[in-house]
Every structure is written in structure tokens, then in C-alpha cells.
Amino acid sequence: MDTCIHCNNKFDFFCTCCQLTFCKDCDVASCYQNKHYVITMNTAVNRFKKELDEVKKLTDDIKLKIEEKRDSIMNDNNNFQRHKTACKTDIDCLKNKVIKEVEDKCKKLISDLDNLSEERDKVFPNKVDFFDSVMEDVDRLNLSITKLCNPRDLNRLERFEKDLSLTRNKVIDDDQRSLMPKFIQSKRMNDMISCNIIGEIIAYDPDYEVVTCTTNKLVQTGESFTIDVLSSRLNQACQVVANLTKSTxxxxxxxxxHVSENMYKIKSLCNSEGDxxxxxxxxxxxxxxSPIDIVVVLRLVCTIDNISNNMGKKNTKRVVDVxxxxxxxxxxxxxxxxxLKFNQSGSFVDSIDSSxxxxxxxxxxxxxxxxxxHVNGPCIVLCNDQFKEIxxxxxxxxxxxxxxxxxxxTRVVYVTDDQHGVLKFSVDNGEYLGRIGRTIIKSEDKRPEDEEMNGPLDVALNHDNQLLVADTQNSRVQIFDTNGEFVSIAICAGQEDGKVICPCGIIVDEVGNIIVSSNNMLQLFNKNGVFIKRIDHKEDG
Structure with missing residues (x-):
């Protein structure tokens, strides 16, 4: 209403306390007496418009924030669904890969079983025919014997007895033992299935990200390292927490x-090797x-470069083993x-004579x-710590x-032999226990099969007591189980890092990592044969 109902005049004033409008002729003595704040109508209208504009602006800002949040939620959900699909795809790919590998292994087992069956099938009919023939001979002799009826047939009876004895000996001498097939399931299978060997699903905050390294980092013992974290949020207080734990x-x-509002640096070091x-x-x-896998390896202590100077009797200038x-x-x-004996700092201590x-x-x-x-009279020697032969x-x-x-x-010694692959002996009595793998001569037009070896030079046992063989001339590292059965090719042939050419030395460190020496390269792999890094010096050549 634009006019006063009492005076029919336009409103001139507005009481901010009573929230009333009135004209100049109205009696508003009570407002003044009560010291109310009375302003002109123009001022009241301008103030109202200003506050109305601010409320509309606030409303628009809230709507904009809501739309931004809604769009953000929608984008976040789309990203989640995209990552979910990617995770499912990765899991399916891994599943299909594992299934294929298991199927291939099962096909190999079935093939081995069929080969065993074929070998038996070649022998079985001959065995049956042999005993059928023997039975016919016995029946004929038995028929002839039943026709004998007086002492004049004694010579014939003795001849029949001799024939029967020969037949009996043929039956006895025939080895009826046969090999029975049996499937021996890997003892590690159930443990592998029950353990978290495939992977895991984690949820991460996408507003914070590790920006200085991949999901794997390799450092040396006692070496400090830094990891940078970047945040899309501007935070005054430090929000990041980090923990570094060993597998033990x-x-x-x-x-x-907290370097800046959106940058963090995480510093640490590890004094013991391991995962x-x-x-x-x-x-x-x-x-x-996150999380980041950090592999800690022993730091290089020293280089011993005066070996040849201390070789008195036979200066070969060659190191065979350390x-x-x-x-x-x-x-x-x-x-x-x-x-030759050296201390930890690389100083020569003494030379020890052996037989x-x-x-x-x-x-x-x-x-x-x-x-x-392998120099004169190839053999294996058991001795004490002063190299006195036992x-x-x-x-x-x-x-x-x-x-x-x-x-x-088990006190079993495994030996690589240039011509025979890997041989097993008892340490306690030197008894020969068998061999592992098959030796071949390398062919340019034929890829070596699993289990085949050509000039292996070194062997080591991992923490699962599996045998790692440096298959030198085939340029690879093979793994065999405790029964001598082929498991896998751990490291393949190649010139690039992570592969080997003519591996000649192999060891397993305290945490299960594999160190391989090959073609002037010294490389570190994890227990599964995954390349970690080169640990040799470029200037070593």
C-alpha cells in the first residue's frame, strides 16, 4: 500500500523498530518517545533494495555452488565408474592370463600323461602276447605229460620238466613292474590361493597425489630419500600422514x-635391507x-682391486668366485x-692353501x-674353513x-655341469642322487625348450628352496622345484636391462632378491624375477 490509510498521504517515514510506515501527519510520538530508529521512506526503500540485491546475489551464489557441487559429484561418480570399469578390466585380464597359464600347464601335464600312456601302450600288447604264447606252450607240454603212462617215458618226462623249468624262468625273469601315473599337486597352490597374491582394491583421495616416484622405489641402506606430494586443496594446516614399515x-x-599450501615433502631412510x-x-x-613399495639394498662398501698383486703361486688375474x-x-x-682372504675394507689378510x-x-x-x-680331476670337495679336505x-x-x-x-649339494646340467649329491657321503634338466647343444634355428640347458655355470636356492639355474648358453635363468620339476623361466634373454646374455653367476640375498651377473652387467631382480635395477658401475665395463 503506497498511501497512509489515516491521512491518505504518501508514506514519508519508516520505523525500523516497529517495522511500520507512516506519513508526516501521523501521530508517531510513541516511536520518538521510545527512541526508535525512524528513517525516511526513500532511505528505507533504498536500504531494502540493497538488501534484496544482496539476498538475490547470495541466492545466485548458492545456486552456482550447488550446480558446481552437483557437477563435481556427477564428474566424481563418472570418474569412479570409469576407474571401476578399468579395475574390472584389469582384474579380468589378470584372471584370463592366470587361467591361460594354468590351462597351458594343465595341457602340459595331460601331454606328459598321454606320453606315459603311449609308452605303456607300446609295451602292453607285447606283454599280453608273450604270456599268451607261454601259456600255449605250457598247455602243450601239459597235454603231452598227461599222455605218459609207463617208466619207459622217463626220458621224455625229464625233457618236459626241463622245458617247463625254462618256461618258468622266462616268466620269473620277465619284469612285470610298471610305472603308475600320479598327479602331485603343488604344495604351494593352496597357500598361494589363500594369500593375497593377485592384488587388492584400495580407495584413495584423488585430491592428493605422489608426484616424484612410481609405485616402486629402490634405495640403499642408510640412504635418505624424499617423496613429494601435491594437493589440489589449499590447506593451511598439514593434512598428510606417512608411515614406513618393513615386511617384518x-x-x-x-x-x-608442509612446504606450501599445496605441497608436502616426506623424508625418511632405512637402515636395514628388505621390502x-x-x-x-x-x-x-x-x-x-600410495602405498609405495620401497626396496632397500645393501650399500656398496668397497672395491677390491689388488687381487692379482696377492696371487703368489698362480697369478691368473682371474676371479672365479667370492x-x-x-x-x-x-x-x-x-x-x-x-x-685369498680379505677383510671388509678390502685389505689383503692371508692366502690359504687347498689340496x-x-x-x-x-x-x-x-x-x-x-x-x-674343474681343473684337474673334476669333482666336488668338502673341507673345513681352512680348506683341509674331508x-x-x-x-x-x-x-x-x-x-x-x-x-x-636336506644336506643335498646341487652342482652345475657343462655337459650334464645340474647334478645332485649327498654332502654327508657323496652319494649321487640324480640330475635335473636336460642338456642340449644350442641350435640357431631352434628355440630351447623348458628344462633344456646348455652350458649352465651357476646355481642358487631361493627362500622356497626352489633351484635357480644360470642357463648360460641359452641366456636365461630357469627355476626348478624341490623335486627337480621345471617351474618357469624367471629371466629371459636380451640385451636390455631386465634381461640377460650368458649369465655366469647368480645369488639370492637375505630378503629373497635375485642378483645375476651376465655379460658385464650386474642386475637386481625381486624374488619373482621382476627387474629392479642395475647395481654395477658404468665405468666397470
Missing amino acids: GERSNVEVI WKMKITVDNRNIKG MSLQDGSILISNGSCEV QNVCNMCKLDDNHIVYSN RSFGKDKLAYPSGVTVNKP
């Missing part, structure tokens, strides 16, 4: 530095790129009857040492032995 449960201190995992969270949620002792000292063999030429070495828990000799064995089985390793619980 050991923890290491971590420092989180570590850094978990970076915000509000107990992983960020993008072995560390419990006191930290280092033994170096060179294929002669002299073993035979020392090539590759392996220490036992009882301070004894097993070594190979026994030697394998002379009638070995041609050119090189790498040696011992399964300490």
Missing part, C-alpha cells in the same frame, strides 16, 4: 614437511600413488690351489665349505663342474 614389522621414522612399504594418508585414506664368512671377511677363489683347485664355493652352517674343482666325490659323474649350492636342511 620394523618401522622407520618419517618426517612430513618396505610407505603408506601416505589423509584422514586415514590413502592418497593417489664368498663372505661370518666374521665379515671375504674369500676369493681363482681356480688354483690358493684362496685341490678351488673354483665355486658354498659355505655350510657347520663352518664347512663345499667347492667345485672328502671328495662325483669324479665318475662330473665333466666340468662349476656352480655349487647346498640345501642345508
Whole structure:
């Protein structure tokens, strides 16, 4: 209403306390008496319009925020669905890969079973025919015997008896034993299925991201490292929390530095080698790129470069094998009857004489040492820690032995031989226990099959007591189980990092990582044969 109902005049004033409008002729003594705040109508209208504009602006801002939030939620949901689809695709690909590998392995098992059956089928009809023929001969003799009726037939009876004895001997001498097929399921299968070997699903905060490394990082013991984290949120207070834990449960201190509103630096170091995992969270949620697998390897201590200067009796200028002792000292063999001893700093300590030429070495828990000799009279030697011989064995089985390793619980020594693959002996009595793999001569037009070896030079046992064989001339590393059955090709042939050409040395460190020496390269792999890094110096050549 634009006019006063009492005076029919236009409104001139507005009481901000009573929220009433009135004209100049109205009695508003009570408003003034009560010291109300009375303003002109123009002022009231302008103030109202201003507040109305502010409310409309606030409404528009809220609507804009709602639309932005809604769009953000929609985009977030679309991203989630896209990542969900990608995860399902990755899981399906992994599943199909595992299924294919299992199917291929099962086909190989079926093929082995069929081959065994074919071998039996070749023998079985002949066996049946043989005994049918023998039975006919016995029946004929028996018929002739029943016709004998007086003492004048004694000579004939003796002849029949002789024929029966010969037939009996043929039956007895025939080996009726046959091999029965049996499927032996891998003991690790159930453990692998029950363990988290395929992967896991985690939820991460996409507003925070690791920006300085991939999901794997390799450092040396005692080496400090830094990981950068970037945030799309501008935070005044530090929101990032980091924890660094070893697979054994050991923890290491971590420092989180809030560099700027959206940048964090995480600093830490590890004093023991092994597999570590850094978990970076915000509000107990992983960020993008977390957790980070960190592999810690031993730091290079020193280089021993004065070996040839200390080879007195046979200066071959060649290192065949290196072995560390419990006191930290280092033994170096060179294929002669002299073993050199150095301390941890690389200083020469002493030379030790042995009764035979020392090539590759392996220490036992009882301070004894097993070594190979391929120079004169190839054999394996068991000796004490001063290389005094206890026994030697394998002379009638070995041609050119090189790498040696011992399964300490079973006391079985495994030896690579240039002509025979991998041979097994008992450490305690030198008894020959069999061989692993098949040896071949490398052919340019034929790819070597699984289990086939050509000039293997070294062997090692992993933490599952599986055998790792440096298949030198085939340029690969093969894995065999405790029964000597082929498991897989752990490392393939190739010139690039992560592959090998003519591997000549292989060891497994304390945490299960594999170190392979090949073609002037020293490479570190994890326990599954996945390449980690090169650990040699470029200038070593």
C-alpha cells in the first residue's frame, strides 16, 4: 500500500523498530518517545533494495555452488565408474592370463600323461602276447605229460620238466613292474590361493597425489630419500600422514614437511635391507600413488682391486668366485690351489692353501665349505674353513663342474655341469642322487625348450628352496622345484636391462632378491624375477 490509510498521504517515514510506515501527519510520538530508529521512506526503500540485491546475489551464489557441487559429484561418480570399469578390466585380464597359464600347464601335464600312456601302450600288447604264447606252450607240454603212462617215458618226462623249468624262468625273469601315473599337486597352490597374491582394491583421495616416484622405489641402506606430494586443496594446516614399515614389522621414522599450501615433502631412510612399504594418508585414506613399495639394498662398501698383486703361486688375474664368512671377511677363489682372504675394507689378510683347485664355493652352517674343482680331476670337495679336505666325490659323474649350492636342511649339494646340467649329491657321503634338466647343444634355428640347458655355470636356492639355474648358453635363468620339476623361466634373454646374455653367476640375498651377473652387467631382480635395477658401475665395463 503506497498511501497512509489515516491521512491518505504518501508514506514519508519508516520505523525500523516497529517495522511500520507512516506519513508526516501521523501521530508517531510513541516511536520518538521510545527512541526508535525512524528513517525516511526513500532511505528505507533504498536500504531494502540493497538488501534484496544482496539476498538475490547470495541466492545466485548458492545456486552456482550447488550446480558446481552437483557437477563435481556427477564428474566424481563418472570418474569412479570409469576407474571401476578399468579395475574390472584389469582384474579380468589378470584372471584370463592366470587361467591361460594354468590351462597351458594343465595341457602340459595331460601331454606328459598321454606320453606315459603311449609308452605303456607300446609295451602292453607285447606283454599280453608273450604270456599268451607261454601259456600255449605250457598247455602243450601239459597235454603231452598227461599222455605218459609207463617208466619207459622217463626220458621224455625229464625233457618236459626241463622245458617247463625254462618256461618258468622266462616268466620269473620277465619284469612285470610298471610305472603308475600320479598327479602331485603343488604344495604351494593352496597357500598361494589363500594369500593375497593377485592384488587388492584400495580407495584413495584423488585430491592428493605422489608426484616424484612410481609405485616402486629402490634405495640403499642408510640412504635418505624424499617423496613429494601435491594437493589440489589449499590447506593451511598439514593434512598428510606417512608411515614406513618393513615386511617384518620394523618401522622407520618419517618426517612430513608442509612446504606450501599445496605441497608436502616426506623424508625418511632405512637402515636395514628388505621390502618396505610407505603408506601416505589423509584422514586415514590413502592418497593417489600410495602405498609405495620401497626396496632397500645393501650399500656398496668397497672395491677390491689388488687381487692379482696377492696371487703368489698362480697369478691368473682371474676371479672365479667370492664368498663372505661370518666374521665379515671375504674369500676369493681363482681356480688354483690358493684362496685369498680379505677383510671388509678390502685389505689383503692371508692366502690359504687347498689340496685341490678351488673354483665355486658354498659355505655350510657347520663352518664347512663345499667347492667345485674343474681343473684337474673334476669333482666336488668338502673341507673345513681352512680348506683341509674331508672328502671328495662325483669324479665318475662330473665333466666340468662349476656352480655349487647346498640345501642345508636336506644336506643335498646341487652342482652345475657343462655337459650334464645340474647334478645332485649327498654332502654327508657323496652319494649321487640324480640330475635335473636336460642338456642340449644350442641350435640357431631352434628355440630351447623348458628344462633344456646348455652350458649352465651357476646355481642358487631361493627362500622356497626352489633351484635357480644360470642357463648360460641359452641366456636365461630357469627355476626348478624341490623335486627337480621345471617351474618357469624367471629371466629371459636380451640385451636390455631386465634381461640377460650368458649369465655366469647368480645369488639370492637375505630378503629373497635375485642378483645375476651376465655379460658385464650386474642386475637386481625381486624374488619373482621382476627387474629392479642395475647395481654395477658404468665405468666397470
